[in-house]
Amino acid sequence: MQMLGTFIKPMHPEGIKFVAVFAGVTALLFLISPFLGWIGVGLTVWCYYFFRDPKRVTPDRPGVIVSPADGVVSLIEAAVPPEELGMAATPLTRVSVFMSVFNCHVNRTPIAGEITAVAYRPGKFFNASLDKASADNERNSLCIRMEDGQDLAVVQIAGLVARRIVCFVKPGALMQTGERFGLIRFGSRLDVYLPEGVTPLVSIGQTMVAGETVIAEMHSSSDEVSVS
Incomplete structure (x- = not known):
């Protein structure tokens, strides 16, 4: 589970619609060509990671x-x-x-x-x-x-x-x-x-x-x- 958390990060809600669009286009690309479809998969994964929102530990000392x-x-x-x-x-x-x-x-x-x-x-x-x-x-x-x-x-x-x-x-x-x-x-x-x-x-x-x-x-x- 710890290793899984290294690769899978929470996504900010702002990214949901963009990932959905990328995924939809990817599905259409697979109908045209498996090669194009896998390119779409890569771009969809990139879009997901762009909107990742990992937890951060902020220093708590004053100033x-x-x-x-x-x-x-x-x-x-x-x-x-x-x-x-x-x-x-x-x-x-x-x-x-x-x-x-x-x-x-x-x-x-x-x-x-x-x-x-x-x-x-x-x-x-x-x-x-x-x-x-x-x-x-x-x-x-x-x-x-x-x-x-x-x-x-x-x-x-x-x-x-x-x-x-x-x-x-x-x-x-x-x-x-x-x-x-x-x-x-x-x-x-x-x-x-x-x-x-x-x-x-x-x-x-x-x-x-x-x-x-x-x-x-x-x-x-x-x-x-x-x-x-």
């Missing part, structure tokens, strides 16, 4: 900021949070996590707090690993106000393949660290704007696990990670 997405840190740089959130136009450290089409795409809250703003903005669909994706691509931005009154912004950014950002929360929602708040279909990026003075504890190229990997701590005294 910890976790990755909102599975993927790889693609950028660490100073940037102003999206203007539609109404935050101060002060550059903050932005940590970008790029998700490929093979990553789990369920997004999780970086830190506990109240959702004070949710702002969607339509845009283009550049490759999400590019720097200009933060400014030009379709995005959905959230502002999270922590217990101490500081704000943290997290932004869902659509990518080259992604055409649908899904957000489950609304302003006023009280969230716990690592709690699910949305997902993006099919390949995209998450930006986290750390509060002023908070230093990232990750580096470019590092693999992230949503809800588990610590990207920063509110009271960290660690040495700064170089920004490149």
